[in-house]
Structures are given as structure tokens and as C-alpha cells.
Amino acid sequence: MNLQKIHDFAIKTILDAGEQIRDSFSKELIIETKASANDLVTNIDRNIEQFFVDKIKNLDPSHKILGEEGMGDKIRSLDGPLWIIDPIDGTMNFIKQGRNFMISIGFFIDGAGKLGYLYDVMRDELIYAIRGEGAFLGKQPLGKLQPMTIEEAIIGINSSWVIPNGKINHEKITKLIKTVRGTRSYGSAAMEIALVVTGKLDAYLSMRLAPWDIGGGTVIAQEVGAAVSNLKGEPVNLLTQDTFLIANPSIHQVLLDQYIELKEEKQHSK
């Protein structure tokens, strides 16, 4: 498989999609809710995912596609060539702010990340990685993340996980917030991952992310030395929703050991 050819295709398709999204602000936005009142989707999310699906199937019909909006395939295994796509990560920001949302794309072969893309559509800023060849911001190579301490860290975390909640011990998170230099919350997992791989944040954690939120980012993480796991410290699973942590490698284990304590999952219950 010619990875460079697939990479050239991906870049062109992502930039085209970005242009379509920027143009969409002059057109009608149809907003629907999904699982909950705050889980939104628009006609643009769907159109852009369909655009990616059509382009990929045209490139090579054997490639499988896992997309947030379900326009791709039913994926039950990571075998073979697989695209993991979030056409608009941060849909609420897209609707309300017209900014601070990302296109996130990962390309995997037999579960191994080969190509990753995080595109800030409104800044027209593309971060990408080719497995083994490094990561880039535009044409600029991204260096490895540098050693640091937890006290110097700026952490991406949503306030939902700071208040008492069913998923994580919020008292340890309180201790974390008192320890670090600062926290941020941007409302787009892909944007927070993009900030971590470029050293603009030092960690980002979430209780509940889907494969399309993290697919592209995990490939870029490998190339800059960012550590990635779920909140138990296990490798991420690209087939299911799970907890998620990406961090500067100096503080990844510190976060897991000292500040993150998942609550017992209820057994035998739905």
C-alpha cells in the first residue's frame, strides 16, 4: 500500500472539506439533537462525513470507515485498512461560536496508526503525522515533548469532571487543580489533543470519548512522544467508547498514580 499517495489524498480531501465548512456559514444550518439535548448534530456534520465516505470509497472501496455520524461502515474489528473520522469535533462550538472545532481523521492498518490529521478549520491550521516519519504543523516538524513537572503543567479538563460525578473521584481532581499551573477547557477533544501534541497544553483527560474523537490524535501522539491511554493506564481501544488521557510523558504516570481514581463500575447492570 502506497502510504504517501494515501497521505496526499487525505490532505487534499481535508482541506476541501474545511473549505466547504467555512462556506457553510452563509447557508442554512439545521440543528438536531442526538442522544441528549446537549448532544447536537447538524446537516453540515452529516454532509461532510458523507463527503469523506464518498471520496474514500472512490479511492479504494476495500477501505473501511468508522465515522461519528454513521455514514461509514459497521465496524466490529480493526482488521485491514480503516479510516476513523470525525467530520466536526466540537459541534456545539461550531454552532454557537463558528470556531474552536476540528476535523479529526486517523488511518489505521490492522489497528496500527499510520496517518493522523487534526485540522483547525477556522484557523486553517493542519497538524498531521506519518507513522515513523514524524509530525508536522503545516510544513514545520513538531519536536518531541520536553520534560516538565506536574506543577508546571496546564491541563485540559471539563468542569463536569471537577464537580462530584459518577465516574471519577473528584477530590483527587481537586488536588490536581490545586497542584498544576492552570486548567483550560475548549469544548473539543480533538482541539485539546492538538494542543497537547504541540506542547500548548500538557495533558487532557476525559471520562467519555469515542474512537472518532481520538483516532487522528493518537497517531500524532506517537510521533511527538505524547503518552496516550485510558484512565486505567491501558492502551486505548478504537472500537469502543472509553475514558481517555493524553499527556506529556513526564507527567502521564504521575497523573494516573496520584490524581486519577475511577469509581467502581457497577457490575451486572446496563
Place this chain on the structure above:
Amino acid sequence: MNLQKIHDFAIKTILDAGEQIRDSFSKELIIETKASANDLVTNIDRNIEQFFVDKIKNLDPSHKILGEEGMGDKIRSLDGPLWIIDPIDGTMNFIKQGRNFMISIGFFIDGAGKLGYLYDVMRDELIYAIRGEGAFLGKQPLGKLQPMTIEEAIIGINSSWVIPNGKINHEKITKLIKTVRGTRSYGSAAMEIALVVTGKLDAYLSMRLAPWDIGGGTVIAQEVGAAVSNLKGEPVNLLTQDTFLIANPSIHQVLLDQYIELKEEKQHSK
């Protein structure tokens, strides 16, 4: 006083300062701490404030200047023409991210806001207001903020005020976070104020802001109908550090009444 002439001067000076800041990324950044290890200042903050002071004193030596870095005057009253200046709001973002920081400028006469400017340097995006003539994003007039409910709101709040703290009842903030659609935290008060006046956030609150954090924003707030107060609901005082709330007018009083409860200030203590 010819306000239009002062406005033209302000725009030109702010855009010049922005260019200097963008150019500064290729030069040496000298970082010092101020009151605490996390309160940072750079040579660029100081140089840019000095640039504003020189320009303003050249325009009219009778204008007073209150600046974050102390290059201006000692201000004990709001009498006469007064500039309130933050050369770089979000210094930690400036240092670490090279983005997500703002120039914030307000021009007041006898304490009444006449001109306000919030400039996102890296996006090259200027929001400004002329008292009585409206607010603008670039050349585009900004509309009045539209009616909404607290459940639909996205709120800017730093996690420091979500955990137990000495300033505010965090249990009511917990209730707020469970009620609203979402929260964000950007690490620059001026940026969060800019997002509120453009309807991209619906409120922003902080326990501890200085006049230069809010001076420019309060003038713009007037023109778009954003409600501004301290967290007791009192008018903001431009001479001292205080708590701060800016919100869509539909939810400003709801926030004060139902979700914000300041702790008793200790009397007779430093």
C-alpha cells in the same frame, strides 16, 4: 474632545502593537514572575505597554493611563480622560501557546466608557465599540444579545472556582454546571469577555479581576446589551481589583440570585 480622532489613533496603535507582538515570537522572550509563581510577565508585556504609553502621551499629555505593568500613571480617581490598558491579557497563554491572548484597551472620560477595544492578536480580530454608536467585529456591526435561558447557556469559568475555595460557595457553582449546556475556560479574561459580547459564550465570571482585565470589555458590553457587574450585582469599580460577571442580560440576574454566593469577607484582617 474629538472622539473619532482618538478612535482612529487607538485602532492604528493597537494594530501596530499586534504586529510587534507577532514579530516578537522570533526574538528572545524574558519571563519573570510577579506576585506568585504563576503570575508571569515578559519583556514583551512591558515593551508593548511602554509603546502605548509613549503613543498616548504624544497624542495628548493630559490623558492619564492605568496599565497592568505600571508604565502609566498612579491613578486615584477616574476624573478626566483615562486609558485603561492591558498590553497582553493571558500572558501564560502568550508564553506557552503563542495564541489565546488579547490586547484590551478602554478609554474613559470622568469614569464613563467612551471607546473599547478587544484585539485577538493571533487571529488579527478586532472588536471595538464607540459609546452610543454600537460595537463592531472588524467592519461588521454586532447585534444586541438575544434572549435565552440558563439551560441553554455556555459559561466561561475557571476550575479554581469550581473546587472548594475561599471566595465563593462552590456547591452553588456545582449546581450551575449541572444546569447549563456547557462550560469553557480559555485563560484570558479579555478573550472570555470578547466571546460573551459576540454571543459565543453567554456569561463569564471570575473572583479576581483587575481594571485592565475588564476596562475595554465593559465599554463594548454597553453597546451589545451585555450585563456587567461585580458578583454582588454592584457596578464595576475601575479603580480596584474586584469580582466580575458579564452575561447575556436574560441570565445575569438569574446567575446572581440562584448560583452565585460570595463567602463572607473576613473583616479587620489584611
